Amino acid sequence: xxxxxxxPFIGKEQKYIREVIEDRQKICGDGHFTMKCNSWFEKxxxxxxxxxxxxxxxxxxxxxxxxxxxxxxEVIAPSFTFVSTVNAFVLRGAKIIFVDxxxxxxxxxxxxxxxxxxxxxxxxxxxxxxxxxxEMNRILEIAKKYNLVVIEDAAxxxxxxxxxxxxxxxxxxxTYSFHETKNYTMGEGGALLxxxxxxxxxxxxxxxxxxxxxxxxRGQIDKYSWVDIGSSxxxxxxxxxxxxxxxxxxxxxxxxxxxxxxxxxxxxxxxxDKGLIELPVIPSxxxxxxxxxxxxxxxxxxxxxxxxxxxRKQITASFHYIPLHSSExxxxxxxxxxxxxxxxxxxxxILRLPLYYKIxxxxxxxxxxSIKHFYKGx
Ligand SMILES: *Cc1c(COP(=O)(O)O)cnc(C)c1O
Numbered sequence: 001x002x003x004x005x006x007x008p009f010i011g012k013e014q015k016y017i018r019e020v021i022e023d024r025q026k027i028c029g030d031g032h033f034t035m036k037c038n039s040w041f042e043k044x045x046x047x048x049x050x051x052x053x054x055x056x057x058x059x060x061x062x063x064x065x066x067x068x069x070x071x072x073x074e075v076i077a078p079s080f081t082f083v084s085t086v087n088a089f090v091l092r093g094a095k096i097i098f099v100d101x102x103x104x105x106x107x108x109x110x111x112x113x114x115x116x117x118x119x120x121x122x123x124x125x126x127x128x129x130x131x132x133x134x135e136m137n138r139i140l141e142i143a144k145k146y147n148l149v150v151i152e153d154a155a156x157x158x159x160x161x162x163x164x165x166x167x168x169x170x171x172x173x174x175t176y177s178f179h180e181t182k183n184y185t186m187g188e189g190g191a192l193l194x195x196x197x198x199x200x201x202x203x204x205x206x207x208x209x210x211x212x213x214x215x216x217x218r219g220q221i222d223k224y225s226w227v228d229i230g231s232s233x234x235x236x237x238x239x240x241x242x243x244x245x246x247x248x249x250x251x252x253x254x255x256x257x258x259x260x261x262x263x264x265x266x267x268x269x270x271x272x273d274k275g276l277i278e279l280p281v282i283p284s285x286x287x288x289x290x291x292x293x294x295x296x297x298x299x300x301x302x303x304x305x306x307x308x309x310x311x312r313k314q315i316t317a318s319f320h321y322i323p324l325h326s327s328e329x330x331x332x333x334x335x336x337x338x339x340x341x342x343x344x345x346x347x348x349x350i351l352r353l354p355l356y357y358k359i360x361x362x363x364x365x366x367x368x369x370s371i372k373h374f375y376k377g378x
Contacts, residue, residue, distance in 0.1 A: 002366060004316040007180035007187075008357040010249050016241035029234030030217070033241040040247045041176075041191060045166035049194040051207055052240055053233045056155040056177030056190035060088035062206050062233055063173045063192065066199050067123050067149040069094045076116055077125040078108040079325040079336060079343045085127055085153045086324060086334065094122070096334030098325045103342045104281040105129065106350075110138040116337040117146050126171070127153040131183075131291035132282055133162035136170045143171075151175070155190070158183055159254045161287040172196040178243055183253060183291055183357075186243035189235050206230040253357050254289055260359055261290035267368040268295060276375045278349075293353045295371070300348035306374055307351065313370050318352050 016033060024032055034052050041050040053059040069075065071093025077086050079098035086096045097116050102109045106129045113124060124143055126134040136152075143150045150171030154160075157167030158176050168174025174193035178186045192207075194200050204214040210230030215221050246253060271277045278296040282288050297303040303319065310317045323343045324330040336343075353367055 001314045002316065002354050002363045003356070004318055004352075004354050005181050006356045006359075007185050008183070008246055008253055010245050010253075012245040012248070013242045016245050017238055020237045020241045024237070027237050029236060029240075030214075031237040031240070033237055033244045034235070036244050037191075037240050037247060040244070041193070044250075045169045045193075047166070047169040047193050047195060048197050049200045049203070051192045051194070051203060051233075052235055052243075053190045053192055053207065054235045055084075055179065055188055056153070056175050057084035057088065058231075058233045059175035059190040059192040060084055060151070060153065061091060061231075062203060063151045063175060064088040064092045064094070065206050065229065066173060066203055067151060069122055072120060073122040074118060074120040075123045075125060076108075076113055076121060078127055079323040079330070079334075079340075080106060080129070080321055080347050081127045081153065081324065082155070082321060083324065083329075084155075085125055086330075089123070089125070090329075090333045095120075096324075096330070097121070098323075098330070098334055098336045098343075100336075100338060100340060101129075101342050101346065103346050105132050105134075105283065106346060107132065107134040108139075109342075110135040110142075112338060113139065114142050117142070117148075121146065121148060123149040123151055125151050125153055127155075128157040128160065128167050130280065130294065131157045131160040131167070131289040132280070133157070133160060133167055133286045133288075135283075136162050140170070149173070152193075154193075155179075156182065156291040157289065159250060159289040160291075163285050164287075168193045169195060173199065183257060183289055184243060184246045184250065186235065186239040189239050189243060202228065207233040256357055257290035257355065260355055260364065261288075261293050263361070263364055264293045264353060264355070264368065267364075268371065271295075271372065271375055274375075276378060277371075290355065293355045294350050295353065296346070296349040297351060298349070303349055303351050306371070309374050310367075310370055313366070315367055315370060316354060317367075319347075319350055320352070321347060323347055 154168030155177035216224035
């Protein structure tokens with residue numbers, strides 16, 4: 001049986017978790033390890049402020065509040081993404097304007113954004129699919145021209161770069177996920193990355209139930225009170241301790257994943273050369289993090305047949321996403337602008353292969369050999 005994913009585990013996680021329980025005796029949020037994780041990102045990715053959160057979903061919800069999204073506002077996002085990308089804005093009363101993707105990277109097509117803008121547009125939410133960056137220079141240029149907030153959903157993009165800059169650290173706000181299916185994990189968790197310094201103080205308040213408790217803990221005020229809307233978006237120290245063990249080894253995890261990714265690419269190139277499948281495209285200004293390895297079959301039917309074939313060989317391969325604009329909630333809360341040229345058709349052809357930290361070469365060979373066997377004689 002070849003698993004689709006196994007959560008990364010380095011070996012120091014238990015030691016750090018034990019330290020939290022036995023030595024530090026502080027297991028709630030914003031303790032030693034949370035601070036260490038925050039500053040690890042701030043330092044390594046040159047970003048003014050990073051706050052660990054309970055999930056990427058919650059980081060996006062915080063971003064929607066910080067961007068002052070009001071009922072009736074419009075937010076531009078791709079339809080080919082996870083629900084949380086847009087749910088956060090719908091919760092604030094926004095309408096989602098879905099824009100088509102580029103078939104090469106599966107990211108929002110930067111050249112289709114401008115025509116979707118109206119006087120109600122407030123924000124653009126690019127999603128860096130598979131840890132490969134959107135064309136951010138163009139997106140920032142449009143945002144500047146129309147005075148829009150840019151919130152990067154970089155859930156899959158930890159350690160990836162665009163023109164040398166860390167994903168999530170390019171727009172006004174960015175979000176990461178540390179769900180167990182992501183490259184670095186704490187079970188459930190995420191982070192909010194704040195580039196726009198004017199938003200830092202309010203972000204701390206929203207994350208602490210709408211109180212100025214963070215300021216109180218730093219001794220900047222002598223009592224804390226309710227000052228804004230907010231919720232409880234800070235994770236437990238137990239989770240932060242697990243994550244920190246992985247951040248210390250971030251390079252090693254990244255290198256291992258890239259090795260796997262490159263091996264898949266090399267092994268499957270012959271099928272692409274024969275015109276049987278398509279392989280992922282990494283633009284030259286993007287440094288990716290091997291979050292995902294996917295292939296594109298020629299049709300939906302062929303993909304379904306391949307999934308079935310691999311399943312018989314005990315290999316789990318999976319697909320996503322059902323385009324949001326065609327879903328029940330997507331129809332209610334959003335609208336596709338322009339022609340759906342690629343979102344639906346490309347999403348129906350995509351197939352993700354097993355990829356996780358330290359997947360064995362034997363398992364990978366079994367995957368690639370099975371795919372080659374499936375295509376034999378086609
Ligand atoms: C995983 C993911 C999320 C949600 O992350 P959680 O931490 O599980 O809330 C959001 N957006 C994208 C693109 C994701 O891949």
